[in-house]
Amino acid sequence: MFSTKGRYALRVMIDLAQQESDEFIPLKDIAERQDISKKYLEIIAKEMVKGGLITGASGKHGGYKLCKEPADYSVGEIIELMEGSFAPVACLENDCSECEKSAECKTLPMWTEFYELEKNFFYGKKLSDLINN
Amino acid sequence: MFSTKGRYALRVMIDLAQQESDEFIPLKDIAERQDISKKYLEIIAKEMVKGGLITGASGKHGGYKLCKEPADYSVGEIIELMEGSFAPVACLENDCSECEKSAECKTLPMWTEFYELEKNFFYGKKLSDLINN
DNA sequence: CGCAAAACCTATTGACATAGTAGGTAAATA
């Protein structure tokens, strides 16, 4: 189950993508529109800036904006940044070197197959695909 | 990420499916073969009995066995019993009636699509598909 | 220059799930 971090981040991205102007959008506005705690969104927005999804600007008329066109963001990169790997099992995270039984593991091929399916699904979806009315 | 409960349950099912005889298999043997804490497996096996995946028998020559042929179990039913719903977001769990914004939600169609994909994948996989060498 | 708005920062919290452990009781067989 995806957590609020990933889901809220996606909603922030959609909110930003829906703004017409190229100005910075204050988090206060986003939090009100999306009905999410502004304080909690601060944490999420900070991670999004650090991960290169959005740009932040302090001070008056500051806020956040996208770095790229909505069509250039995949849903996968947004979720993966916030939630960590899509790996359905620990063995598939990172290098997988720790499990000695991988060669004889009866379930690993299935997990791998699902992992690929999931990545293809979410990396195939673009942010722009979500904002059509 | 799937937890050990679902993964261990699947390994117990595979272990049972690989046994030639129709006798009850003691958990001690399974725990040793699979290198999983027997005490923890007890909890898992109890849930599996309750959910109708396996049958248990107490006393000498007791243990656990499958209720059906391996080909008649889907991986989906095993995982879903142990992990709960496959729903990727809370809105899709149960009746979804709580979210008032579902009609205008930009992300719900995507979550629904993924939910169907995931269910189809895991309900399409049979236990017998995992035990070919 | 000073004020307000905004991001940015550190720390803390309550609730819950995970992954077990511990120790005992009941049932069945030899």
Added chain:
DNA sequence: TATTTACCTACTATGTCAATAGGTTTTGCG
């Protein structure tokens, strides 16, 4: 009657989730 096994209740340490609280820095505007 002893042994083997499932079955049962309770407990625990650790970590994650979903925030909250309160402060500091940056920036534009009057």
